[in-house]
Amino acid sequence: MKKKLMSMILCTAxxxxxxxxxxSESASNTExxxxxxxxxxxxxxxxxxSDSASTEAAEEAEEVTITLGIWPEDTLVDDIAVHxxxxxxxxxxxxxxxxxxxxxxxATDTFMPLVESGNCPTIFESWFTEPxxxxxxxxxxxxxxxxxxxxxxxAMNPSIKSLLSDKNGRVYGIPRDGYALGMMLNxxxxxxxxxxxxxxxxxxxxTWDELAETAKTIKEKTGAAGLCLLAKNEAGGWxxxxxxxxxxxxxxxxxxxxxxxxxxxxxxxxxxxxFVKSLKWDYDVxxxxxxxxxxxxxxxxxxxxxxxxxxxxxxxxxxxxxxNGLPVDKLAxxxxxxxxxxxxxxxxxxxxxxxxxxxPAQINAALDYLEVMGKAPVATEASIAGMKAGAQSNVDxxxxxxxxxxxxxxxxxxxxxxxxxxxxxxxxPKMFQSYFDAxxxxxxxLEEPGSTQDMYKELTKVxxxxxxxKNADVAALxxxxxxxxxxxxxxxxxx
Amino acid sequence: xxxxxxxxxxxxxxxxxxWLVMLPSLVLFAFFVWEPLLENIRLSFYSTKMYETVAxxxxxxxxxxxxxxxxMASFKNTFSYTLYSLLIGFxxxxxxxxxxxxxxxxxxxxxxxVYFPNxxxxxxxxxxxxxxxxxxPTGVLNILAGxxxxxxxxxxxxxxxxxxxxxxxxxxxxxxxxxxxxxxxISSISPDLYEAATIDGAGxxxxxxxxxxxxxxxxxxxxxxxxxxxxxxxxxxxxxFKNGGPNNASISLMMLMYxxxxxxxxxxxxxxxxxxxxxxxxxxxxxxxxxxxxxxxA
Numbered sequence: 001m002k003k004k005l006m007s008m009i010l011c012t013a014x015x016x017x018x019x020x021x022x023x024s025e026s027a028s029n030t031e032x033x034x035x036x037x038x039x040x041x042x043x044x045x046x047x048x049x050s051d052s053a054s055t056e057a058a059e060e061a062e063e064v065t066i067t068l069g070i071w072p073e074d075t076l077v078d079d080i081a082v083h084x085x086x087x088x089x090x091x092x093x094x095x096x097x098x099x100x101x102x103x104x105x106x107a108t109d110t111f112m113p114l115v116e117s118g119n120c121p122t123i124f125e126s127w128f129t130e131p132x133x134x135x136x137x138x139x140x141x142x143x144x145x146x147x148x149x150x151x152x153x154x155a156m157n158p159s160i161k162s163l164l165s166d167k168n169g170r171v172y173g174i175p176r177d178g179y180a181l182g183m184m185l186n187x188x189x190x191x192x193x194x195x196x197x198x199x200x201x202x203x204x205x206x207t208w209d210e211l212a213e214t215a216k217t218i219k220e221k222t223g224a225a226g227l228c229l230l231a232k233n234e235a236g237g238w239x240x241x242x243x244x245x246x247x248x249x250x251x252x253x254x255x256x257x258x259x260x261x262x263x264x265x266x267x268x269x270x271x272x273x274x275f276v277k278s279l280k281w282d283y284d285v286x287x288x289x290x291x292x293x294x295x296x297x298x299x300x301x302x303x304x305x306x307x308x309x310x311x312x313x314x315x316x317x318x319x320x321x322x323x324n325g326l327p328v329d330k331l332a333x334x335x336x337x338x339x340x341x342x343x344x345x346x347x348x349x350x351x352x353x354x355x356x357x358x359x360p361a362q363i364n365a366a367l368d369y370l371e372v373m374g375k376a377p378v379a380t381e382a383s384i385a386g387m388k389a390g391a392q393s394n395v396d397x398x399x400x401x402x403x404x405x406x407x408x409x410x411x412x413x414x415x416x417x418x419x420x421x422x423x424x425x426x427x428x429p430k431m432f433q434s435y436f437d438a439x440x441x442x443x444x445x446l447e448e449p450g451s452t453q454d455m456y457k458e459l460t461k462v463x464x465x466x467x468x469x470k471n472a473d474v475a476a477l478x479x480x481x482x483x484x485x486x487x488x489x490x491x492x493x494x495x
Numbered sequence: 496x497x498x499x500x501x502x503x504x505x506x507x508x509x510x511x512x513x514w515l516v517m518l519p520s521l522v523l524f525a526f527f528v529w530e531p532l533l534e535n536i537r538l539s540f541y542s543t544k545m546y547e548t549v550a551x552x553x554x555x556x557x558x559x560x561x562x563x564x565x566x567m568a569s570f571k572n573t574f575s576y577t578l579y580s581l582l583i584g585f586x587x588x589x590x591x592x593x594x595x596x597x598x599x600x601x602x603x604x605x606x607x608x609v610y611f612p613n614x615x616x617x618x619x620x621x622x623x624x625x626x627x628x629x630x631x632p633t634g635v636l637n638i639l640a641g642x643x644x645x646x647x648x649x650x651x652x653x654x655x656x657x658x659x660x661x662x663x664x665x666x667x668x669x670x671x672x673x674x675x676x677x678x679x680x681i682s683s684i685s686p687d688l689y690e691a692a693t694i695d696g697a698g699x700x701x702x703x704x705x706x707x708x709x710x711x712x713x714x715x716x717x718x719x720x721x722x723x724x725x726x727x728x729x730x731x732x733x734x735x736f737k738n739g740g741p742n743n744a745s746i747s748l749m750m751l752m753y754x755x756x757x758x759x760x761x762x763x764x765x766x767x768x769x770x771x772x773x774x775x776x777x778x779x780x781x782x783x784x785x786x787x788x789x790x791x792x793a
Binding site for chain 2 (some may be wrong): 140
């Protein structure tokens with residue numbers, strides 16, 4: 001009897017829990033966020049009126065609320081003021097749209113719970129390594145129709161468009177900026193070392209060998225690390241791929257039949273890794289613990305004068321300056337140094353994605369917001385005003401106002417951007433000249449194909465081994481990494 | 496016949512009341528523990544999109560987990576963590592507990608002092624230790640070693656030392672709370688035993704060996720299996736200290752599971768690995784129970 005009673009209670013409890021769980025799921029689908037309900041109302045009404053003659057008028061009059069994950073974080077007061085200006089302009093141009101700040105910095109560990117709980121912002125920024133994964137998971141909205149209706153599809157840089165599309169050509173995001181990796185220089189340390197020319201411009205290293213020598217001189221004379229190399233996470237492999245290309249390596253080959261071949265243990269890739277090893281054990285020019293350095297700490301090391309050089313891109317110049325206090329005139333950029341096979345810079349960008357729950361009306365409202373920000377392929381009065389507001393904010397916060405890489409191919413937009421950069425320029429263009437010259441050459445290199453994040457992970461493991469073990473067998477480690485990566489490729493692309 | 500049924504009915508009423516008292520807890524357990532547990536097992540047999548199941552894939556997730564290039568490293572490391580935690584961390588709380596119990600002055604202070612690290616947030620603890628273990632001349636331990644004319648050492652960057660050093664930090668943080676349990680156990684030992692032993696001429700060492708230690712063996716056995724279960728699921732420390740590095744020297748099974756779930760968005764695979772961890776722990780617990788049961792019987 002005791003057993004029976006216990007079983008009954010347990011069963012009741014389990015069934016209750018199951019129903020409760022199911023109930024909460026359906027609730028989240030139908031009623032949870034007020035925003036969702038609103039979206040659905042908008043959608044249903046749109047559908048209902050789609051056949052009528054007054055469709056457009058009805059849509060325009062419809063109240064739409066969008067949540068802006070691209071809102072600046074709380075500490076960036078000036079940036080928030082700029083966005084409040086954008087919201088005011090939105091209110092003027094699109095009075096039916098309500099914009100709600102919802103700052104969200106994309107992170108893989110927070111994204112999925114955010115989406116599943118229905119709290120993903122209507123629009124948010126992510127990384128260029130993420131689209132394939134997010135599209136496969138159904139986590140972001142297909143915005144092809146909205147972009148096509150606006151004529152933005154053809155204005156997008158084709159290589160960037162392909163990165164943001166699925167295999168059927170449907171587009172899931174738009175680029176905020178394009179970037180090319182270069183070498184950021186802390187000019188103060190170059191001045192202290194005496195590595196400046198007669199006009200005071202830093203004498204930057206043009207090859208990897210020169211970089212090692214330059215870094216050594218800087219460390220000897222200032223005590224600061226010559227170079228900040230990353231080896232904490234996948235960013236280490238990401239940076240290393242630039243070095244490997246310079247040494248002539250091709251890290252992964254697209255076989256054209258949906259399969260890929262890893263080539264991490266080529267003589268060129270091994271030579272590149274041997275060079276990295278020498279930076280630690282022969283030249284000793286790295287920061288104290290490269291295994292603790294990631295993308296953000298690299299900028300801290302550079303901005304605070306603990307490192308003289310760091311691989312970075314033009315879209316991150318706020319990091320060493322505004323965030324870490326380096327004076328705007330003490331930052332310079334040069335190309336990623338050349339190796340025996342030439343000079344290569346990784347080309348990518350920061351994409352905007354849209355919540356999978358966003359309605360067409362919300363996606364359009366978010367695209368309107370981008371127009372107001374001056375981040376869209378249109379050169380309207382409002383978008384130019386947005387560009388100017390952004391540039392003014394950079395000037396106010398000591399961030400270099402630089403041209404961005406063309407993620408759009410619309411000439412009017414490019415001209416408008418160039419004019420704004422010229423008007424608000426707050427740095428000596430010669431400090432960045434060589435970087436932009438190199439990026440305009442043939443050396444731009446898209447990320448390797450295949451399962452790129454996994455490749456970076458495998459390369460980072462080798463970086464960690466060679467930076468912590470003076471006697472590490474680079475060839476054996478690269479062979480192991482190659483075998484591991486091939487296993488991953490075979491597993492991922494067999495599905 | 497009548498007299499035989501009466502006590503059973505009484506027992507039933509009393510029992511029902513007990514179950515009613517427990518019902519809220521049971522419902523909460525069902526909702527927060529059992530249902531997610533069962534759901535997790537179900538997920539492990541499916542391909543997934545976000546948290547939604549897509550198609551039944553049988554043991555495919557399990558095969559993929561076991562064939563993963565990082566699985567063997569994390570599997571071995573997890574056992575290393577457990578082994579080192581027993582070697583380094585199992586006896587420390589016991590010793591602390593005995594020493595503080597034997598202390599006459601400032602007992603309250605020592606009790607608070609050993610427990611203090613336990614109230615610090617894990618992340619803060621790891622950050623503090625990171626500064627101590629920083630390689631190069633700026634690390635706190637290297638500065639101290641430098642004063643003695645030694646080093647600098649690589650500390651956590653030396654793959655042979657990564658796990659033992661992480662276990663030392665873990666022990667530093669959690670030994671105090673376990674020591675309190677031992678102290679509570681020791682304080683329940685009758686003072687008469689100590690008095691009698693002292694009269695018979697037993698010194699402190701003999702009192703500890705013949706009275707204190709035998710009295711805490713029972714609780715020590717329980718703490719042993721709890722420690723194994725807890726350390727086997729280590730994740731934060733290796734993730735924050737060295738992100739599983741250098742070259743997978745500190746990656747753990749739970750960290751690998753976290754990567755599947757939150758970096759790769761592969762919930763099915765993460766669920767499969769967590770089920771494997773659960774199975775391993777059930778086996779270890781079974782071995783422990785059998786071993787301790789035999790001894791108790793003997």
